[in-house]
Every structure is written in C-alpha cells, then in structure tokens.
Amino acid sequence: MMERFYISHLLQIPAVSHVGLADRTKEPVNNIVIDTRKVKDGDLFVAINGANIDAHDFIDESVVSQAQLCVVSKEWYTQRGHEYHNGSFLVVEDTTTTLGQLARLYRDEFQIPVIGITGSNGKTTTKEMLKSVLSVKHQVCATSGNYNNLIGVPLTLFTLRRNHDIAVVEMGTNRPGEIGALCQIANPNDGIITNIGYAHMEGLSTLEDVAKEKTALYKYVANRGIRYINADDSYLASQKVVAGQNVIFGMDGNADVRIAGYSTNDSGSTVSLEVGQNTRCDVSIPKLGRHFAYSVAGAVAVGLQYSCGLDEMKEALSAFHGAPGRMDVFRVGENTVIDDTYNANPSSVKAAVDTLDDLTTDCDKVVVLGDMLELGHRSAEYHREVGEYIAGSKVMTLMTYGSDSKEMSDAFSEIRSVKAAHYTDIGELTRTLIECMSVRTILLVKGSRSMHMELIVEKLKNSVPVT
Missing domain, CATH: 3.40.1390.10 (MurE/MurF, N-terminal domain)
Structure with a gap:
C-alpha cells in the first residue's frame, strides 16, 4: 500500500x-x-x-x-x-505524462537520496550490484528488472515505502530528451553512468548523440549531489573537469576506486580494487567478464559514500547473481555454455568475446550470435564490424541467426579460412549446435532480446544433464 x-x-x-x-x-x-x-x-x-x-x-x-x-x-x-x-x-x-507527474509527487514525499543510473551497457547489472552493496546498511528501493522508461520509472517510484532510506533508479533511453524527462520524474540526487557505446542507435545516430543524452543525468545532479564517473570511458572522462562533486572509478591512476587487476576462470571473476592510498581488496563474483569490473568498482564507489563497509560489500558481491541471461555459466555434459542472451549491441558483444578470449582452455571456442537490433541505418555496417572483430579473436567457430547477422558471418568468413554458418531458422541452428556439442566446446550465446536466443539455451539444457 x-x-x-x-x-x-x-x-x-x-x-x-x-x-x-x-x-x-x-x-x-x-x-x-x-x-x-x-x-x-x-x-x-x-x-x-x-x-x-x-x-x-x-x-x-x-x-x-x-x-x-x-x-x-x-x-x-x-x-x-x-x-x-x-x-x-x-x-x-x-496519460503517460500524468503517470510521470504522479510519480514525481509521490517521490517528493520521501526525503531520501535517489541514485540515478544509466549507460549504454551494464546499467541493469550495476543497478543490481548497487542494490546488493547498499543493502548491507540501508533499506533500498530499486528498479525491478529493467523498468527504466517513462512508464517503468514511475512504477518503480510507486514502490517506495516508509522504511526505505535510499533508492536506486535505472534510466534507459532511445531518443533525445528521455533521460532529462526521467530526471524530472525521479529527481535524483546522485548519478552514475556506466559507459557510452553503440546501443539504441535508431533514435541516437552517433556516439556523440548518445553521450549528450546520457550525460543529461550528470547535468541534472551537478549542483545536487555526486557524479560517479567512469574515468576509462573517453566520453565520460571529460566530465571530470565540470564543476561539482565527482567520485572517479576505473583503471585511471587517480581514480578514487581504482581497478588494479582482473582475473577470471570458468566459474567467475576476481576484481582487485585500490581504495584511496592504502586500501586494497579482492572482490570475487560468480560472473564472467572483465566488463563486470566496472560494475563492481562503480557499486563500491557509491557504497563507500553511503557508509557501507568494504568487507561487507565484498561479501555481498561474492553472492551476487543478478538478472538471468547475463554471462551465466553452466555445464552441458563436458561442454561449458555462457548464457548472455539478455540483449546485445556492438559494445556488449565485443566485451563478451573478450571474456571468451580471457578463458584459458583447450576446448573449442564457439560463438552463436543473433541480430543486434535498434542500430538504425548503419546496422549492416555495425554487424560487419563485429564479425571482423570476432575474426581477430580466439573464437574457432561462428554461427549467426537472423537477418543483419549474416553481415557478421560474411565478414568473419572473408578473414578466416573457416567459413561461418548463418541460419534463418532457429530450430535448425539449435539442432546443428547440439550435434557440435559432442566435441568439448565452450559456447557463448548472445543476441538482442527480440531474437529470443534464450530458446537455444533452454534446448541445450534439455539435451543432456546440466551441472
């Protein structure tokens, strides 16, 4: 109530x-x-x-x-x-405008800090990590799933209750002005932006457009609270010189929370952090991917500002699992499957491929990719670029599904001596993949949400016992 x-x-x-x-x-x-x-x-x-x-x-x-x-x-x-x-x-x-106005009125009844979070990749994972670390000391109201638009943000705010003493609100956008509108609704005190990358390019044509739209969050909180800045993102690093209170995270030597190291195996990752001049800690999470290091560092940076203990945050993150379909690892017989099917854009696909490269294994590395959607008129170009990127990796086999993803397989085949396989029938792709799994492989499955790549993962789980 x-x-x-x-x-x-x-x-x-x-x-x-x-x-x-x-x-x-x-x-x-x-x-x-x-x-x-x-x-x-x-x-x-x-x-x-x-x-x-x-x-x-x-x-x-x-x-x-x-x-x-x-x-x-x-x-x-x-x-x-x-x-x-x-x-x-x-x-x-x-009525959508009115929903936002109602949410703002309700939000203003609570004199608690609201932390806004946006970014091209990793915002939902970072939001979930923020919730985990802040919960060691606070009662946290946080966005459920990815309710991050002009309807989802109000619905999140309506869940505020008297016992909450902090809120974390995820904000998404696919057109100019939406982050500004969401700020007017959520009225955030602090803001964290994960990164700037190629996502939702239909309404935001260039990276400069994406950066301008995302940093509207920083502008809103500039004279109100703290901006948490990823110093390793070239578009965000420039925000360090803007007046206001900034907390810096990343590999940058002057970062308040510095990523000093990263290691991974097929069960998770360890991120080494340096906090200030004299404190260092290793944070282990059951997730694969060097990109998670930034989510960890950003979450810890926020937690420290809200009096959360480093040891308690480390323990909370060690138990973190987050939303499904984000670099989840499971075994199918003698094969390892990485389920990253929640969504895809050029930046996140490259990050996932980098993770696969980081794994030391004698298994064949196989990537199955669906179309990356919402990329606008340059979609074919972006798909081809990703195909070329994969061709330069340690991936042995590429299988693609959809329409524009054929550009990926074509680009891969032109560079490699091994031809990539493209499918327009997800059932045929899945059957072929199950046959390939008779050889020890480590398999990455990824694609945009509407491509339903999770159906492939479910079929794989049902093909042989999962461990």
Whole structure:
C-alpha cells in the first residue's frame, strides 16, 4: 500500500477536468496500477496508450466501480465517459505524462537520496550490484528488472515505502530528451553512468548523440549531489573537469576506486580494487567478464559514500547473481555454455568475446550470435564490424541467426579460412549446435532480446544433464 498519498495530490496535476472528486480530497490512494487485471479496491488506475496495447480499450464497469479513480485521456472520456455515471475520473491530455507527474509527487514525499543510473551497457547489472552493496546498511528501493522508461520509472517510484532510506533508479533511453524527462520524474540526487557505446542507435545516430543524452543525468545532479564517473570511458572522462562533486572509478591512476587487476576462470571473476592510498581488496563474483569490473568498482564507489563497509560489500558481491541471461555459466555434459542472451549491441558483444578470449582452455571456442537490433541505418555496417572483430579473436567457430547477422558471418568468413554458418531458422541452428556439442566446446550465446536466443539455451539444457 502506498504511503502518504491522497486524492488531494491529484488536484496538483494539470487536467482537462476532474469528475467525481468533490469532498474526497482526504481519501488515501492504495496503489497506482496500469493493468486493468490488477485493479483492486482503492487503487488509482492510469490508462496508458502503449506501443502495442491501449489500456483504454479494457476499461469496463467493473474497473470503474472497483478503482478509486481512473486517469483517462480527453479523447476517451469525450467518446465514452457518459457510459459511467458513477465513476471518478481525472481527464488529461496524455496519460503517460500524468503517470510521470504522479510519480514525481509521490517521490517528493520521501526525503531520501535517489541514485540515478544509466549507460549504454551494464546499467541493469550495476543497478543490481548497487542494490546488493547498499543493502548491507540501508533499506533500498530499486528498479525491478529493467523498468527504466517513462512508464517503468514511475512504477518503480510507486514502490517506495516508509522504511526505505535510499533508492536506486535505472534510466534507459532511445531518443533525445528521455533521460532529462526521467530526471524530472525521479529527481535524483546522485548519478552514475556506466559507459557510452553503440546501443539504441535508431533514435541516437552517433556516439556523440548518445553521450549528450546520457550525460543529461550528470547535468541534472551537478549542483545536487555526486557524479560517479567512469574515468576509462573517453566520453565520460571529460566530465571530470565540470564543476561539482565527482567520485572517479576505473583503471585511471587517480581514480578514487581504482581497478588494479582482473582475473577470471570458468566459474567467475576476481576484481582487485585500490581504495584511496592504502586500501586494497579482492572482490570475487560468480560472473564472467572483465566488463563486470566496472560494475563492481562503480557499486563500491557509491557504497563507500553511503557508509557501507568494504568487507561487507565484498561479501555481498561474492553472492551476487543478478538478472538471468547475463554471462551465466553452466555445464552441458563436458561442454561449458555462457548464457548472455539478455540483449546485445556492438559494445556488449565485443566485451563478451573478450571474456571468451580471457578463458584459458583447450576446448573449442564457439560463438552463436543473433541480430543486434535498434542500430538504425548503419546496422549492416555495425554487424560487419563485429564479425571482423570476432575474426581477430580466439573464437574457432561462428554461427549467426537472423537477418543483419549474416553481415557478421560474411565478414568473419572473408578473414578466416573457416567459413561461418548463418541460419534463418532457429530450430535448425539449435539442432546443428547440439550435434557440435559432442566435441568439448565452450559456447557463448548472445543476441538482442527480440531474437529470443534464450530458446537455444533452454534446448541445450534439455539435451543432456546440466551441472
């Protein structure tokens, strides 16, 4: 149940009209929901017109009678409002905008620090690590999954409760101005940006555009709190000279939390950190990938500012698993499978291939890649570039699936004497892969979320006993 939120708050929201709210200003709001199937007595229902579904289409008498109030568009109310004489409505121009305004009002009821996090890669993992380290001392409210857009961020803020003393809010973007809008909703005190890379390039055409969009978080918190800066990212390093309070992490010799070393094996990674002048510690995590070192360093940098002990944070990170599909390792017979199927872009694919290169093994190294989506008009170019990158690695075999990924296999084949295999049928690819697994291999599976590469992983798990 939400706390300290009443009908009176809604009267602060710009609206076309208020219907049925007279003499109800002191009534509390139990919860704010956007799914008609989840509406309960005392809830406020916001009808979102989404990319695939318009929630207005599911409003009926049961929803209106059960909800304490429905937030609806002017267009819907003009056409259908007369059908519900006993309903209470907040009629607005845009319900998604109103959802954000409600979230900001609710967030401001809590005088606690909010840490905003964004970046091209690793923001969800870093957010989960932040939650882990901060939880050793604090009650943390954090984004669930990757609820990081103009709908997800408000839903995260609505989960704030009286016992929370800090919040971690993930912010995503695929077009200019979205990070700024999310900052207006979440009102963060501090900001951390993981890196700048090739992701969501359809709405952000160049890396300069990505950097400008992401660093809107730094601009928002500049005079409010701390900017946590990855000094090894060339686009972010320039932010060190901007006035304000900065905490630096990375391999840079002047970093407040310096990555002094990294090692890996097929069960996890160890990151050596130097904190200040005299303190060094080794943090072991059950995740593969040198890129996780930056998530560890960033999380520790934030934790130290919020009085979390180094030993306690180290212990918390040693038990960290995070969300599935992010460099998860399991055995299939005598083979090792790395499940990195959650998502993919050029930067994250290269990082995953680097991780594979880091592993010392006599097994054949095989990479299975699906299309990298949302790369805009230069998609074919980016796929070809990744194929060339893999050709220069220790990978023995490349198998691709989808459409643009054929550019990867073609580029790989042109450089290597071994021809890469491209598939347009995920079932055929999976069957071929299972046959290949009779030879000892270490296999990396990765692709954009919509390519459903996790289906391959599930088939592999079911092919032979998993350890």
